[in-house]
Amino acid sequence: MTDASPERSGGARRLWRRAALFAAAALLCGVLLGGLSAWFLGSVALAGLTAAAYSFNFHIPAALVRLFAVGRTAARYGERLSGHHAALSDQTTRRVALFRAMAAAPAVRSAGWQLADQARLADYLDDVEDLDFARLRADLPALLLAAGTAAALVATACIAPLALVPIAAWLAVLAVAARRLARRGALAWEQARALRRDGAQRFGAAMAAVVPLQAEGRWAGHCAEALGRFSRADEAERTLRLSQSGLDALASLLGPLAAVSVFAAAWHGGARAEALLVPAFLAFSWFALAEAAQGASRMVVATLRRRAAQAGIDRWTETRARSAAPARAPARLATLHSAAWQRRAPNGRPLGGPLALALRAGRPTILTGASGIGKTSLLKQIAGWTGQDVLESEAGPLAAADRRAASMFCPHDAAILADTVRANLFAPACPDEELWQALEAVELAERIRAAGGLDGWITQDMLSLGEAQRLNLARAWLSAKPLVLLDEPTEHLRADQGLRILGRLLERLQDRVVVLSSHGVEALPGAETIRL
Template structure:
């Protein structure tokens, strides 16, 4: 105990400094370990929520399940990373700094009240600089995002047309235009970093100014000898907090990136009011639109004249047309994923947002998740008997039993196109919406099997609105054929 007492005797300045250094190091690494664990755990839940929002967003549905545009998915992934980065590098450190400032200001008020004046003046200047950096940085970061996106789009278009551009001697010119957009974005980032350096210079002065103010204020108040130990300890605490303020501008920039990312992410999210405005008591049993102008996912009109639709339960509507005739686009339009058309229901009109809530759109490009059979049926609340019945309806129950049952792990390359298509149709059977839309449900099935499965589907979905698109006319009971 004698050696320990001598090493950490707070009456000896060098021992006091050693004790302070060890405590600061333990606190720093403890905060990092606990903070990183909490942040990373939080990120797992956040990423699940964000990507679930993207999967149900109108932009995704209108572009099909492949998203249609890889740049759109890349932007979304970058935005999710910005949100995660702000959680890890901004929210937790900012909370720690706020608690430290509060504790030290209370300590100054008790031990050396006179020191509060220069400290408050310095902090006020810091607040002014923070506001300026936040306002200017938001504009700069938004411009940089737009310029980078423009450069990426230009470069992607150039790479896709490399041969023709080189043949026409336009390759160098177009590449320079694309690279100039990236250069302008880098210029914006450089301007933001110059603002950061000014803020960091001011932030680095907070600790020394506060520590010096505390010691001087205590001295002027008459503290001498051992009574100076508490002011000196408080001064060292300010120095430690000032050291933690190094690079504080990164916290502000992380918040700027987070805010810009959230603005983009909100564009993906489903209209919240749709869920509230279309309650279970108002689910449609009939949809009518007498003058529907068909449109493509980009909004361009299809066809020269509007069409009339009357969709009723028990009377399947079959859309027949060649590839490119707009069958899939019409299904998306009925489902509310493209356009803003109003359909008449039995009690009230339904907007596109309301139809999205009450409609299941089963596209022909079936996606098989790397998950269990149960997970791929998209009915987490369903019981085993119902799931097996649905698989039997689409003639897939034997195949899934051989694979290991409902809890067997499957992925895309384990199923043929026909098996993936039939699994997709089983999802339609297990959907709990009053409107079901099937996009070319027999595309990868032979004629006899497709006819059998569709007949069973029609019978089991008899109480719901059913619309089917197909290349060739099919015969179903009470069906109405609409040629496009």
């Protein structure tokens, strides 16, 4: 699931390698700083007791201590800058593919291009962030901590082998605690997510019905019930943080335990005076390494949040469905037909009896009927947005995925991106002359010139409903898809203006299969009307 170009992917890999090098340098400088400081202090103490104090050169170790201190600070800043740059670079490539997958999900196709479910969208955005930064928060620190621990264990085995027994035992305790945190934390985090989502939906429903709920005296109760979900979610997160603090407390004891074990093992092995300097170096290196281990709980939580996020995104985008055979979209269509087409609501519920459907290029089909009768649902079904029906064509049977790839669906509520007019026309390959021709056809050219031309910046709030609808129809004008579906194309337009624009558009699309739904337009020259 990636749209990354080779150059961009290579750049991200280079950034991650740079971040890993900075992180390794920070850890190495920290370990050397701790070990050398202990060795230096021990050497000064021993030299101070003898005549060697007069000839002891403390400048070199003192300079190294400063060097490692400055190096650790600089490497940490480098790790943060490179790591965040790498994570943000990943976002620019990953989010395009993730949002494309989300836009193709059946839940979104059934609702329209607008996502509608704000609580679910908020969860989705949080999930994307958890995926993007898990590598920075969990993978990289865990890898370096594992490498540093392995190196410290090897050094301990060479210098103070007996110390391995308590150190290994404590590492086993930490592993068990981490597994327990992962198991309990996954349950707590999933519970918190579910409660927060439920609370948001309940509160949103209450906010949408403030007046009737207040009139019935039920407003306070609904709000209290919704906010209670948020309180329970906070309680679940508090439980998770308490579990984290337990693991961090155990991790904080690793340094002192390892240091004491190394000293005790060296002393037991007969090391005295100068012979204790090397074990002292190792013991305080364990102290520095244990400092990094105190972030173990954050690594565990980042990992379980990534798993929950991936599961949520998989459910939202239905990746298993997308792994099916690629769509087979014909370049041209002359006919689409079905002898007994069962209309369905977006949730799959049957609507009415079977319908004989015969769509032909050059003969627009108008769907009419009362509001709520299912005109938009039928357009989405023809477009392949909902259901798994098959329509026959001169090129053979077309499944839902094939029709999605071959259709341009123009919803009645146009979504305007906060971007340039050029980007909002969805036709990057068209020359400027053709873009202006489309804007002239929908009687929007003068308004766009006043807004700054094709490269002028527009937002949803800058355009009226009628202007947004005309920009929507300009997209249909510029589309090269063989199947064009227009949902209430004259809505928000004056009757005479709507008929003029629609006439031009249908003349432009006379070689395509065109289906439109309408309340105000029930008959057009050469069109067939289906009353639902």
